[in-house]
Amino acid sequence: MAIDIHSKQCASRESRLGSITGYSGTLQDMGQQVSCSGCPEERKRCFSQASMCNSTCALGQLSGINDAAIVHHGPSGCAATAIGISSNFNLLATALGKDRSHFAYTCTDMTEADTVFGSTENLKDVIRETYNRYHPKAIFIGASCVSGVIGEDLEGVLDDMRGELDIPLAPVHCEGFKSQIWATGFDVSYHAILKYIVKPPQKKSNKVNIIGFTTGTSWNSDADVRRLLGALGLEPTYLLASSSIEELEHTSEAVASVSTCSTLGAYFGVGLETAYGVPYVRSLPPHGVRGYEDYTRQLAKIVGKEREMEAYMEQERALYLPKLEKIKEQLRGKRAMVAMGPGFGSNYARILQEFGMKVEHLSAWHFDKQYDDGVRPTAFQYLLDNSPNDFTYSVNDLQNYEFMNTLNRVNPDVFISRHPGSTVWAMKIGVPAYNVYDEYNSFGYKGTLRFARTLLNIIINRSFSDNLAKHVRLPYTDWWMNQPADTFLEKEELEVGS
Numbered sequence: 223m224a225i226d227i228h229s230k231q232c233a234s235r236e237s238r239l240g241s242i243t244g245y246s247g248t249l250q251d252m253g254q255q256v257s258c259s260g261c262p263e264e265r266k267r268c269f270s271q272a273s274m275c276n277s278t279c280a281l282g283q284l285s286g287i288n289d290a291a292i293v294h295h296g297p298s299g300c301a302a303t304a305i306g307i308s309s310n311f312n313l314l315a316t317a318l319g320k321d322r323s324h325f326a327y328t329c330t331d332m333t334e335a336d337t338v339f340g341s342t343e344n345l346k347d348v349i350r351e352t353y354n355r356y357h358p359k360a361i362f363i364g365a366s367c368v369s370g371v372i373g374e375d376l377e378g379v380l381d382d383m384r385g386e387l388d389i390p391l392a393p394v395h396c397e398g399f400k401s402q403i404w405a406t407g408f409d410v411s412y413h414a415i416l417k418y419i420v421k422p423p424q425k426k427s428n429k430v431n432i433i434g435f436t437t438g439t440s441w442n443s444d445a446d447v448r449r450l451l452g453a454l455g456l457e458p459t460y461l462l463a464s465s466s467i468e469e470l471e472h473t474s475e476a477v478a479s480v481s482t483c484s485t486l487g488a489y490f491g492v493g494l495e496t497a498y499g500v501p502y503v504r505s506l507p508p509h510g511v512r513g514y515e516d517y518t519r520q521l522a523k524i525v526g527k528e529r530e531m532e533a534y535m536e537q538e539r540a541l542y543l544p545k546l547e548k549i550k551e552q553l554r555g556k557r558a559m560v561a562m563g564p565g566f567g568s569n570y571a572r573i574l575q576e577f578g579m580k581v582e583h584l585s586a587w588h589f590d591k592q593y594d595d596g597v598r599p600t601a602f603q604y605l606l607d608n609s610p611n612d613f614t615y616s617v618n619d620l621q622n623y624e625f626m627n628t629l630n631r632v633n634p635d636v637f638i639s640r641h642p643g644s645t646v647w648a649m650k651i652g653v654p655a656y657n658v659y660d661e662y663n664s665f666g667y668k669g670t671l672r673f674a675r676t677l678l679n680i681i682i683n684r685s686f687s688d689n690l691a692k693h694v695r696l697p698y699t700d701w702w703m704n705q706p707a708d709t710f711l712e713k714e715e716l717e718v719g720s
């Protein structure tokens with residue numbers, strides 16, 4: 223299995239990787255299913271809440287590029303995501319002092335008539351107008367369910383226009399119906415970058431491609447990243463947030479690619495490795511003690527500077543680990559539930575276990591048994607091999623009603639999620655919760671210490687969630703909350719109780 227960066231589209235995670243969105247069982251059972259049958263059994267839902275669309279995910283990622291424009295070929299409702307995305311990345315660019323005046327997110331606003339007569343001329347006009355107004359360095363043309371259903375030929379339109387505009391025009395096949403897994407959008411966006419933006423290498427640079435969601439602005443973590451890479455004589459190129467088309471063009475010249483989340487970064491990492499030989503570091507993510515050491519050692523090995531890295535790590539260990547040990551004494555034995563994307567979820571479950579906490583349940587927004595190189599996700603495999611206890615494991619794509627049922631049953635000391643719409647619900651039933659929004663919150667020894675302190679504060683100071691629970695009227699009945707964990711999977715009809 224490999225990535226063909228020249229193929230027209232990258233297929234969905236379901237069809238490429240056998241990924242699933244429905245499961246209820248235990249960690250070890252999931253591991254068994256992957257090992258024995260090679261493919262965990264997908265359990266369908268009889269009821270589903272709204273989740274997220276993969277076009278939101280794909281175009282959201284691409285919107286991080288400061289000097290590119292997005293043309294969303296679909297009804298205006300599909301482009302609603304632009305509101306949040308634009309303000310977030312505008313704030314980030316301002317904080318970093320970067321120019322974002324060439325960024326634009328426009329939409330063709332397809333109508334009912336367009337679904338009958340087609341809308342390719344309108345698409346060309348919007349591309350021209352976007353180019354003339356904003357002068358971006360590249361334009362990504364995002365598909366939608368509507369453009370996909372009527373079979374709009376994006377490649378044909380862009381071929382017609384290539385002689386007219388002197389910048390890359392890249393179709394992004396992120397039709398919402400294409401995949402139930404929004405993370406397919408990560409792959410689709412990086413496929414467009416690999417195929418249309420990245421140039422073959424001219425020379426080797428001292429850059430490391432850091433594939434992530436942000437740029438290390440919080441807690442001054444960019445300085446920590448630069449210090450770490452500086453010990454190896456390297457520099458970061460953050461992807462995609464606040465990046466530029468020029469930086470992306472040169473990613474093929476990097477020393478290596480690393481990722482803070484393999485669910486996000488594996489497609490680009492493996493793609494660059496396959497097409498241009500840039501090594502992709504398949505370590506644990508750099509969070510927690512074990513993850514940070516694995517990440518730094520594997521990176522140092524690629525550049526042949528293991529001794530320099532060990533010397534650097536020794537200094538850091540002396541600075542942060544004694545303090546961490548003290549906090550661990552207070553965290554030991556506390557019970558936790560985790561709900562996140564599959565990469566981050568396994569990762570944070572491991573960190574909690576490093577703190578001596580007991581993971582009672584892990585919910586993954588979807589599950590990948592492997593990535594495009596055929597390798598099983600490192601963080602999941604580590605958890606399988608090293609977890610001190612088996613625990614219940616479920617796969618649900620942001621189905622709040624399912625994990626509310628689980629939360630009610632597990633009743634942990636703390637709930638850790640990576641979705642703001644989830645943590646608030648835990649607090650409504652009196653469970654202290656933390657939204658791990660920033661991937662750098664537990665980066666390295668320093669971040670791990672910070673994360674441990676935050677957790678302890680949340681667990682000890684629970685008056686807010688206690689009070690909130692006393693005053694909130696939940697939409698969930700006791701009947702609902704007491705249903706068995708897998709009630710809503712593979713049932714033809716719900717038995718509605720009183």
Ligand code: SF4
Nearest residue numbers: 275277300366367398
């Ligand atoms: S692309 Fe499809 S699923 Fe996504 S927002 Fe538009 S209509 Fe909805």
